[in-house]
Amino acid sequence: MGTWQGRLGVAEFAISGPDQDTARIVAARVAVLDDDGAELSRWDWGSDRADAVVGEVAQTLRTLLALGIPIATFDATGGLTVLDRECRRRGIEPLAEPAPILDPLLLDELIEPEFDGARTLNAMAERYEVLPGSLAAGRIVLAMSQREEFAGTPAALHARQRGMIDGWPVVPLDDIRTIVDTQPIPAPAPRPSDTVPMFEFSETGVLALVAPPEVVPPQSAPPPPPTPAPGRIHVAAAIVTDTAGRAIVVRKHGTTGFMQPGGKIERGESALAALTRELQEELGLDVDVDATEFLGSYEAAALNEPGQTVRAEVFALATDQELTPAAEIAEIYWLESPDDTDSVELAPLTLDVMLPLWAARRPALF
Incomplete structure (x- = not known):
C-alpha cells in the first residue's frame, strides 16, 4: 500500500x-x-x-x-x-x-x-x-x-x-456509427463546473x-426524461447443458444479473439462426442444429430494460465443448441443478421459464 x-x-x-x-x-x-x-x-x-x-x-x-x-x-x-x-x-x-x-x-x-x-x-x-x-x-x-x-x-x-x-x-470502438444516440434525452441547462x-x-x-462547494439548485428543475413506452424484446434463448447435467447462465458487461445465453432476433432472421449466431459470438459454441430442440415461446419481464417484456423462443441443447465468455458477456456460471436459485442473481425469464423447463426435462436426460 x-x-x-x-x-x-x-x-x-x-x-x-x-x-x-x-x-x-x-x-x-x-x-x-x-x-x-x-x-x-x-x-x-x-x-x-x-x-x-x-x-x-x-x-x-x-x-x-x-x-x-x-x-x-x-x-x-x-x-x-x-x-x-x-x-x-x-x-x-x-x-x-x-x-x-x-x-x-x-x-x-x-x-x-x-x-x-x-x-x-x-x-x-x-x-x-x-x-x-x-x-x-x-x-x-x-x-x-x-x-x-x-x-x-x-x-x-x-x-x-x-x-x-x-x-x-x-x-x-470499431465503428463510430455504433455510438449514434438511440436514446435521446433533452439536455437541461449545464451546471457550474466547480x-x-x-x-x-x-x-x-x-x-x-x-469537498466542492455546495451548488444552489436552479429555481425550476428541468423536466424529467421521457419514460420509454412498454414493449416486447424478441429474443432466442437456450437451455445449454454440459455432460455433467449443469446449465450455463451468462452475465453481460455492466449488469449484475445472470440469464440464459442468446440474444435479439434481427429483422428477417429466424429464431434458430439468431440463436446459432449469438451462441457463437457469446460463448464460442458451434451449435449442432440437428441436435437442437425447440421448446416453445414464452414471456417474462426483462432484466435490464425496466417496463419491457422479453418474448423468448426457447431451445434446448447439450454440448461437451469448452465455453468461454466473449463479446458482451463478462462472466459465465454453471447452475448445478434447477434448484440452484440463490448462488447468483437470475433474470425473471430464467427463474420463471427456463428453470421449470429444465427441471421437467432433466430426469430423462441425466
Missing part, C-alpha cells in the same frame, strides 16, 4: 442497459478512501444531474489518475467503456488509456484462480468480510491488498489484468482533498 500513498479511488456507475455502445450513464459516484477504507471525499451524480454526469465523472477520474490515485471499479470494462462512448457521443474528451484501474472481479481471479463460486459484488464482499453496498468495490480491493497473493504495484496489477481480457479496461474535485497541498506537502 505504500506506493498508493494511502489513497484509493472508487468509481460506481448506474447504466441504462447492457449494450455498451448505446447505453447511458444515468448516475455515478466517485469517492476517495484512505487505507482503512474510510471515506475521505465523495462526489455523487444522480439522475437529476444527467447533463453533468458524463463530463464531470470523466474529469474527476482524470484528475485522480493524474495525481497517482488508483481507481477501483467492479467490472471495469462495463462502466469505463460506456463512459468512453458517452464522452464521444457528447463531444467530450474521453479518458486516454485510464490507468491504474483495479477491478476486484479480475483481481479475485488472480488471487483464487481455482475458485468456482459466484464472483458477484455481494458474494465477494461476503468472502472478503466487507459490508456490501456503496463503495464496496474499493473496500474489497483494500481487503485484497492484505493477501499474500496480491503482489505488485497498482501499475503492475493493471498490466496483469489487461493481459486477462482483450480490450480491458475500455473496449476499442462541482468536480479540487485539490490543495498543505505546508508539509501532503495532498489534501477539498
Whole structure:
C-alpha cells in the first residue's frame, strides 16, 4: 500500500442497459478512501444531474489518475467503456488509456484462480468480510491488498489484468456509427463546473482533498426524461447443458444479473439462426442444429430494460465443448441443478421459464 500513498479511488456507475455502445450513464459516484477504507471525499451524480454526469465523472477520474490515485471499479470494462462512448457521443474528451484501474472481479481471479463460486459484488464482499453496498468495490480491493497473493504495484496489477481480457479496461470502438444516440434525452441547462474535485497541498506537502462547494439548485428543475413506452424484446434463448447435467447462465458487461445465453432476433432472421449466431459470438459454441430442440415461446419481464417484456423462443441443447465468455458477456456460471436459485442473481425469464423447463426435462436426460 505504500506506493498508493494511502489513497484509493472508487468509481460506481448506474447504466441504462447492457449494450455498451448505446447505453447511458444515468448516475455515478466517485469517492476517495484512505487505507482503512474510510471515506475521505465523495462526489455523487444522480439522475437529476444527467447533463453533468458524463463530463464531470470523466474529469474527476482524470484528475485522480493524474495525481497517482488508483481507481477501483467492479467490472471495469462495463462502466469505463460506456463512459468512453458517452464522452464521444457528447463531444467530450474521453479518458486516454485510464490507468491504474483495479477491478476486484479480475483481481479475485488472480488471487483464487481455482475458485468456482459466484464472483458477484455481494458474494465477494461476503468472502472478503466487507459490508456490501456503496463503495464496496474499493473496500474489497483494500481487503485484497492484505493477501499474500496480491503482489505488485497498482501499475503492475493493471498490466496483469489487461493481459486477462482483450480490450480491458475500455473496449476499442470499431465503428463510430455504433455510438449514434438511440436514446435521446433533452439536455437541461449545464451546471457550474466547480462541482468536480479540487485539490490543495498543505505546508508539509501532503495532498489534501477539498469537498466542492455546495451548488444552489436552479429555481425550476428541468423536466424529467421521457419514460420509454412498454414493449416486447424478441429474443432466442437456450437451455445449454454440459455432460455433467449443469446449465450455463451468462452475465453481460455492466449488469449484475445472470440469464440464459442468446440474444435479439434481427429483422428477417429466424429464431434458430439468431440463436446459432449469438451462441457463437457469446460463448464460442458451434451449435449442432440437428441436435437442437425447440421448446416453445414464452414471456417474462426483462432484466435490464425496466417496463419491457422479453418474448423468448426457447431451445434446448447439450454440448461437451469448452465455453468461454466473449463479446458482451463478462462472466459465465454453471447452475448445478434447477434448484440452484440463490448462488447468483437470475433474470425473471430464467427463474420463471427456463428453470421449470429444465427441471421437467432433466430426469430423462441425466
